[in-house]
Amino acid sequence: MSDLRNKRIITVATTGAWPTKDNTPNVPIEPEEIAEEVYNCWKAGAAVAHIHCRDDDGKAAMIFEKFEKAVGLIRAKKDCDIILNITTSGGVNLKEEDRMRPFYELKPEMASYDCGTMNWAHTTIFENNPKFLEKLGTMMQEVNVKPEIEVFDPGMIYNAGYLLKKGFLKAPLHFQFCMSVAGGIKASTKNLVFMKETMDEVAPGSTWSAFGVGAGAMEIMYAAVAMGGNIRVGMEDNVLYRKGQIADSNMQFVARAKRIIEEFTCEVATPSEARDILGLK
Ligand code: ZN
Numbered sequence: 001m002s003d004l005r006n007k008r009i010i011t012v013a014t015t016g017a018w019p020t021k022d023n024t025p026n027v028p029i030e031p032e033e034i035a036e037e038v039y040n041c042w043k044a045g046a047a048v049a050h051i052h053c054r055d056d057d058g059k060a061a062m063i064f065e066k067f068e069k070a071v072g073l074i075r076a077k078k079d080c081d082i083i084l085n086i087t088t089s090g091g092v093n094l095k096e097e098d099r100m101r102p103f104y105e106l107k108p109e110m111a112s113y114d115c116g117t118m119n120w121a122h123t124t125i126f127e128n129n130p131k132f133l134e135k136l137g138t139m140m141q142e143v144n145v146k147p148e149i150e151v152f153d154p155g156m157i158y159n160a161g162y163l164l165k166k167g168f169l170k171a172p173l174h175f176q177f178c179m180s181v182a183g184g185i186k187a188s189t190k191n192l193v194f195m196k197e198t199m200d201e202v203a204p205g206s207t208w209s210a211f212g213v214g215a216g217a218m219e220i221m222y223a224a225v226a227m228g229g230n231i232r233v234g235m236e237d238n239v240l241y242r243k244g245q246i247a248d249s250n251m252q253f254v255a256r257a258k259r260i261i262e263e264f265t266c267e268v269a270t271p272s273e274a275r276d277i278l279g280l281k
Contacts, residue, residue: 004277007269008261009230011048011176011209012041014250016236017060017091024239024246029058031066035073037250041234042082044251045258047274049074050085050112050148052236060091067102081271083280084108085148088136092126100136103145109280111140112176113147115163116156121182133159137168146280148209150176152184154198161202173203174278176232177210179220187216189223196227207277213237221257225264230277233257 014037019027028037031053038049053066071084086108088099103111113136120126140147147169149160163169177195180187185195192210199206209230212220217238224231233253241247241256258268275281 004269004273005228006266007273007277008225008266009048009209009269009274009277010046010254010257010261011050011085011230011232011234012038012046012250012254013050013052013211013232013234013236014038014041015052015054016234017052017054017087017089019235019239020058024235026247026249027235027239028250029054031070031073034070035077038074038082039077039080040249040251041254042080042271044254045268046082046254047269047271048083048085048110050087050232050234050236051108052087052090060094062087062090062094062098062102064098064101064105067106071102071106071108083110083271083274083278085110085112087112089114089126089128089150092120092124096132096135100139104139104143107143108145109275110146110148110174110278112150113137113140113169114150114152114156115159116152118152119183126183133163134166134168137163141170146174146278148174148176150178151195152178152181154185154195157195157198157202164203171203171205172279173206175199175203175206175208177208177220177224178213178237179210180213180216187212187214187220189219192220192223192227196229211237221260225261225266230269231257231261 028034055061210224211232
């Protein structure tokens, strides 16, 4: 087996909760579009697909049938072994049961786990209260779904440490450092180093990935690769490929991530290698 330390996982977040067809006509919204995009991103080098679905108007929602359809269509592509990571936060102000049902019934290998409450984008409260996080962690263990611990500031890393100590999360943890979401920590190399060092102190032996929203996106991508981390790309986080240029597709982001990893003389992890790195087997 080749050395996994030299491998970097690309996660693609094709859709997210916010970008609309008005923001970019290229964002996949319907389950059929999402499944096709995920398949093509897998061909381009993505090992993990982070899945959101929308309602019939394209708005943020957690409608079970939409997830069931998208996941079913991806699983029907028999050559595609991409790791599925279903969101538990399809938007803000959604019912807890609706947030948990897709991963609980569809049993992807991973699901997102937002490790704290925040003032989201200066507009509303993104609520992940302590009891909900305990319930979410327990239910993920019940169905053997690995949480991807999304943290938007360093305090959320300490929340993860607490939940780990109490048994609601199980080591080894996998973190996603989400940077420059308004209300959270800014995307900069200095901050990424701090996040990573905090993680090492709180939960040694964890794996991690990172992305920046907006102007800091490229800096975080390069810094994460240089620091031994994994990267997430896609229209959930950025609809612009570069300043003033709307991305053609999510595949365009994956292809650039692959080039950056390879220029750094690392290799892009296949889904199978990513399963080894993340302890999914
Ligand atoms: Zn998401």
